Amino acid sequence: MDEANVRQKARAFIAKVDVSNIQEDLSPYVTAANAKVKKDELGEGESGYTITKPNGKHIITVNSLETNERQRFTICHEIAHIVLGLESSHEEVPSWSYAKRHPNEIACDTFAAELLMPYQLWLSAVPREEPSLELLQHMADLFGASFPAAASRFASLSDMPCAFVTMERGAVRYAARSTSLRQVGAWISPRSVIPTGSVAHRLRSSGTSTTETREVSQDLWFDNWEKGLDLWELSRHYARVDTTISLLWFDSEDLPEVEVNRFGARIEDDGGLPELTGELPWPGRNRRR
Ligand SMILES: [Zn+2]
CATH class of the missing domain: 1.10.10 (Arc Repressor Mutant, subunit A)
Structure with missing residues (x-):
């Protein structure tokens, strides 16, 4: 399944x-x-x-x-x-x-x-504005959900290019991406280390439970990515469980113009390309029944 x-x-x-x-x-x-x-x-x-x-x-x-x-x-x-x-x-x-x-x-x-967080209720309740600590906390409170759960939901249902990354003990464990980000082939390698220079990396290095939002370079986060463009990173570190989360987002104008697939190759319009789901493959996903 x-x-x-x-x-x-x-x-x-x-x-x-x-x-x-x-x-x-x-x-x-x-x-x-x-x-x-x-x-x-x-x-x-x-x-x-x-x-x-x-x-x-x-x-x-x-x-x-x-x-x-x-x-x-x-x-x-x-x-x-x-x-x-x-x-x-x-x-x-x-x-x-x-x-x-x-x-x-x-x-x-x-x-x-x-x-x-039923998606129709979520979409009718979510403010149409850039994410912020306050917005995510508001949504978490509204739905009686945890902050990471609300941030993850925000990324997957957002119509802006947006991703939510969960990191444990310094390694990327899971990334959820919005449809528009999946469509441009933005890919974050699972099991990679938290990129140096990211807000997540700095918060974790500080060893304290805290939250910070800052602009960082897009190619820090995405594989085979164009250089010179920035994105916003809102990161929160939970020192007790050594877990870090980051919400990443950028303006559509800051998207690279070339469409790439998740392996960094240009997407040819041959009509035969399978849909890029953008989700990390689950264990057993390709197993035939
Ligand atoms: Zn269970």
């Missing part, structure tokens, strides 16, 4: 639910999944789990010691396990770690983000 497939399934699930008050109350989702939510004090790092009763009813238990936004995410994540029929493997790594997470868990996180 690839990422597009997961998003499609989430949107199909949402279409059957009244989401008008979903920012306040997730119960329409819970009901649609034939589930019930129980709150309990679980161990540190344990966000939640689901038990299915013989009558088919699912009991989702969430850790009442975690923040409200975290509990909301957990409920949506558990609903994903139910709706997608994917087994959970929560034991292996802490939930904040993208690096070694099981593909099922990443799929359920993607599904959960769709549920927490």
Whole structure:
């Protein structure tokens, strides 16, 4: 199940639910999944789990010691396990770690983000202006989501060339890109190190949890990229978990004029080129069934 497939399934699930008050109350989702939510004090790092009763009813238990936004995410994540029929493997790594997470868990996180921030509600609520710390925090608060989740959503649904990069222990783990950025073939290598000269690099080197926005050179971030153009980078570092996030964006006028594919080659108009999804390939994506 690839990422597009997961998003499609989430949107199909949402279409059957009244989401008008979903920012306040997730119960329409819970009901649609034939589930019930129980709150309990679980161990540190344990966000939640689901038990299915013989009558088919699912009991989702969430850790009442975690923040409200975290509990909301957990409920949506558990609903994903139910709706997608994917087994959970929560034991292996802490939930904040993208690096070694099981593909099922990443799929359920993607599904959960769709549920927490339904794209139609998001698009009608998002201010049509340049991103800023305030704007992203406003959107996170509005949808009861974490700052990184809101920043990632902003990038993937933005109509400006925009990307969201997650870095752990100094290495790029994941990049989400807006449609317009994907269309020009902007590519950020997964597993590459945080580029020297970027805001992310400086914040991480400082070792403190802080946020900063600054202009940097575009070719710092994108492979095989034209030199001499700048972009904005809003970066936040979380020292405790050694995780850094960056939102990157630029004016359309600052896009290089040559269209390239993600390998840096010019796109020939032969009509036969597969659509560049721009998403990082997931483990097992190319495996034939
Ligand atoms: Zn899970």
